[in-house]
Each structure stands twice: as C-alpha cells, then as structure tokens.
Amino acid sequence: MTLALGCIADDYTGASDLANTLTKAGLRTVQTIGVPADDLALPEVDAVVVSLKSRSIPAEEAVARSREAAAWLNARGAGHLLFKVCSTFDSTDAGNIGPVTDALREDAGVGIALVTPAFPETARTVYLGHLFVGAVPLAESPLKDHPLNPMRDSNLVRVLARQSRAEVGLIDLATVAQGAEAVSARLDALAKDGKGAAIADAVLDRDLAVLGAAALTRKVSTGASGLGLGLARALVAAGRVAPAAAQADLGPAIGGPAACLAGSCSQATLGQIARAEAVMPVRRLDPARLLAGEDEAGAALAWAMERIGHGPVLIASSAGPEDVAAVQAKYGRDAAGHAIEAAMARIAEGLVNGGVRRLVVAGGETSGAVVDRLGLPAFRVGPEIAAGVPVLRTTDRDMWLALKSGNFGGPDFFADALRLMP
Numbered sequence: 418m419t420l421a422l423g424c425i426a427d428d429y430t431g432a433s434d435l436a437n438t439l440t441k442a443g444l445r446t447v448q449t450i451g452v453p454a455d456d457l458a459l460p461e462v463d464a465v466v467v468s469l470k471s472r473s474i475p476a477e478e479a480v481a482r483s484r485e486a487a488a489w490l491n492a493r494g495a496g497h498l499l500f501k502v503c504s505t506f507d508s509t510d511a512g513n514i515g516p517v518t519d520a521l522r523e524d525a526g527v528g529i530a531l532v533t534p535a536f537p538e539t540a541r542t543v544y545l546g547h548l549f550v551g552a553v554p555l556a557e558s559p560l561k562d563h564p565l566n567p568m569r570d571s572n573l574v575r576v577l578a579r580q581s582r583a584e585v586g587l588i589d590l591a592t593v594a595q596g597a598e599a600v601s602a603r604l605d606a607l608a609k610d611g612k613g614a615a616i617a618d619a620v621l622d623r624d625l626a627v628l629g630a631a632a633l634t635r636k637v638s639t640g641a642s643g644l645g646l647g648l649a650r651a652l653v654a655a656g657r658v659a660p661a662a663a664q665a666d667l668g669p670a671i672g673g674p675a676a677c678l679a680g681s682c683s684q685a686t687l688g689q690i691a692r693a694e695a696v697m698p699v700r701r702l703d704p705a706r707l708l709a710g711e712d713e714a715g716a717a718l719a720w721a722m723e724r725i726g727h728g729p730v731l732i733a734s735s736a737g738p739e740d741v742a743a744v745q746a747k748y749g750r751d752a753a754g755h756a757i758e759a760a761m762a763r764i765a766e767g768l769v770n771g772g773v774r775r776l777v778v779a780g781g782e783t784s785g786a787v788v789d790r791l792g793l794p795a796f797r798v799g800p801e802i803a804a805g806v807p808v809l810r811t812t813d814r815d816m817w818l819a820l821k822s823g824n825f826g827g828p829d830f831f832a833d834a835l836r837l838m839p
C-alpha cells in the first residue's frame with residue numbers, strides 16, 4: 418500500500434468527517450481507530466485517516482500518539498501528512514494543536530506548516546486569521562461554552578501561538594487570492610522569519626484548492642476537513658490520485674435494533690435531541706445521580722432494552738451551558754466528562770450485546786469512548802447523512818455507525834441517520 422495522503426485526526430467524529438470529505442472528493446479512504454495493528458487487513462486505498470482520542474488529553478501524550486500514527490502512515494508511503502483538527506479549532510492554551518503540529522513538522526524536517534480550520538461547507542471561514550462560525554466570530558459562537566475546550570479568542574494566530582513553541586504567522590486572503598505559488602512563497606518568507614506555522618485565510622471553497630496545492634509543497638499540514646478537501650483536489654489535479662468512480666458499495670442491509678447516544682452538549686445536538694423526542698423514546702441521564710454513584714447507566718440500558726424491539730431509542734446526557742457548568746463546578750470538568758463518557762460507553766456495550774447493530778453517537782469525545790469500548794478497529798465510509806457526517810460500516814463485524822460531530826447535522830439528524838443505515 419502506498420498512500421497519497423496520511424491523516425491523523427484528534428477525535429473520532431473529526432476523523433469520520435474528514436474520511437467523508439476525502440471519499441466525496443474521489444479518494445478511496447478508510448478510517449482506522451487508533452494506530453492499526455500491522456496485521457490489520459485494509460483495502461487498497463489512497464488515504465487512511467487514523468482516529469485518535471487526543472484532542473483533550475495532556476499535550477505530551479497527544480504528541481506521542483500522533484508520532485506513532487505518523488510512523489505507521491510513513492511506513493506505508495504517505496506522501497503528505499494532514500493533522501486533522503476541529504473546524505472550530507477546539508483546543509486550550511495547553512495544546513494540543515500547537516504541540517502536535519510542531520512535533521510532526523520537526524520530525525518531517527519541515528520548516529513551517531500551513532494551518533487552517535476553514536471549512537466553508539459548514540460555515541467555518543477564516544479572515545485575517547480570525548475564525549468565524551457562520552456570521553459570528555468564534556468567541557461569540559456557542560463554542561465559547563464548550564464543556565472541554567471553550568473557545569474564547571477568535572484570533573487563531575494568537576490562539577496557536579499560545580500553545581506552540583514556534584512563532585505563528587498569517588497568510589491573508591489577499592495572498593490566497595493570488596494562488597498557490599503566492600501562498601508557497603509566503604510560507605517560505607515566514608519560515609525565513611522564524612515562523613513554524615502559519616494560519617491561512619479561506620472564505621470560499623476555491624480558496625481551499627489553493628491552500629491544498631500550497632500545502633502539498635511540504636510534507637505536513639494542519640487543518641479541518643476543508644484543508645482535506647483542498648489536498649484531495651490538489652492530489653487529483655496533480656495526477657497523484659485517480660479519482661474513484663463512485664461511492665463504494667458497502668454491502669447488504671444489516672437491519673436489527675437501532676439506538677442513538679448523545680453526549681454532545683452543542684446547541685445543534687440539543688436541538689436534534691428535542692426533535693427526536695417526537696419520533697422515538699428519549700431518556701435523559703441525570704449527571705448528578707451518575708456522578709454520585711447511582712447506576713444511571715444500568716437503569717438507562719434496562720430502559721432501552723425494554724423498547725428497542727419496537728423501534729429506535731435515544732439516550733442523552735446532553736445539557737445546556739448552565740447545567741453543564743453546575744455539574745462541572747461540583748464534580749470537576751474532567752471528572753464529570755470522563756464519568757459521563759464511560760457511562761455512555763457502558764450503555765453502548767450493553768446495547769450491542771443486546772443485539773443493536775445500528776448505532777448513532779453524537780459527540781467527538783463521546784464517540785471515542787463508545788468506539789473504544791466496542792473495540793472497533795476500522796470503518797469503511799458510506800453515504801453522507803449531513804455535511805461532515807457519513808454512515809460508517811465496521812470492517813470486523815456487521816454494524817452501521819454514525820459518529821456525529823457535535824455541531825454538525827440538521828434538525829432531524831437522528832432520524833435522517835437511521836434512514837441511511839438499513
């Protein structure tokens with residue numbers, strides 16, 4: 418296997434978002450969970466997206482795991498490495514986007530890395546280094562209340578600089594508009610000036626193709642799925658990938674019971690849960706009871722097993738910013754987050770042991786906990802449910818999954834997903 422593109426994603430929903438984007442752009446793509454075992458049978462593909470649960474762990478651990486993934490990808494001839502991060506740049510001043518980018522860049526002998534979270538298809542745009550979510554700056558968007566990585570500075574040059582060893586520069590939209598050579602020349606100039614990373618503006622899809630072509634002039638880049646799209650288009654345009662004709666057939670229907678789990682507290686997910694209440698039974702976990710040691714997971718699983726024979730169910734821990742803040746104040750942000758993720762993972766295991774073969778999970782960290790507990794090694798990418806969210810089929814057993822990024826999906830996402838998981 419000689420890969421055109423090797424990708425290291427810092428969470429599992431982000432990995433499937435990128436795998437979806439690359440597949441739509443014509444790259445034969447597979448998503449792995451963690452660094453694959455050497456004997457893991459993988460189809461012949463153009464790109465592999467290695468999913469790590471590294472977005473919210475200590476930076477040194479994130480660097481070590483990302484380096485392991487890079488070594489596996491390089492051993493399979495990866496022509497370029499993309500470190501896939503969140504389109505809303507989810508991170509804290511303690512990392513991990515800066516430390517991982519620094520490490521991958523230095524290991525590859527690259528002087529500077531192009532960095533952009535822009536993904537116009539999902540209304541993430543960057544202008545003069547400032548990230549906008551829809552019409553509002555990042556720091557005025559719901560991401561300012563994220564339970565684990567509250568984003569309170571929209572200036573990504575500042576944000577990245579605070580978590581990087583390297584100095585950070587800017588590639589402004591005026592330079593991007595001049596094309597890939599101008600962007601590459603700007604990267605050279607910034608590197609000569611001692612910068613190790615450069616936030617690149619992008620507002621329209623066409624900007625992504627420019628950035629992808631420029632990023633390919635170096636071994637390593639960092640970005641969200643928008644940069645992945647640009648890289649894919651540049652690889653096809655350069656003749657380094659022959660675009661796959663159509664969506665690969667993911668095989669026969671699986672059927673069987675279905676369930677949805679929501680750990681994301683994003684505004685989008687809260688709305689989707691509310692809409693789901695009209696079409697399926699919904700049980701809301703009580704974090705306080707859970708964190709006080711009550712068997713909330715066991716009770717929720719029993720509730721679900723009584724109902725899944727009649728149709729899909731949804732179990733959610735999700736809550737609004739004030740309720741999340743109250744739980745975190747009482748039990749601690751990380752302790753609360755990890756305990757709820759573990760409960761969701763336990764519920765997922767019980768559901769699958771009880772026959773569920775179609776599972777929708779909302780939330781990146783939540784998806785990581787669930788998929789790790791189920792011990793799933795890899796996924797093939799199926800049809801897109803909503804921008805950034807594909808149907809996934811497991812490679813080691815017959816299951817459909819959808820791993821929904823917290824902020825993605827339309828109002829009826831849960832029902833939409835199940836319709837595409839026959």
Ligand SMILES: Nc1ncnc2c1ncn2[C@@H]1O[C@H](COP(=O)(O)OP(=O)(O)O)[C@@H](O)[C@H]1O
Binds near residue numbers: 780
């Ligand atoms: N009611 C709640 N109170 C506090 N934390 C919560 C609650 N529900 C979920 N969480 C935690 O919030 C985090 C949500 O992160 P994640 O699953 O990545 O969602 P998103 O994709 O929206 O970022 C997880 O750590 C989860 O355990």
Ligand SMILES: O=C(O)[C@@H](O)C(=O)COP(=O)(O)O
Binds near residue numbers: 641
């Ligand atoms: O790029 C994105 O926004 C997504 O792919 C993503 O990473 C979202 O992460 P979660 O919000 O943690 O699901």
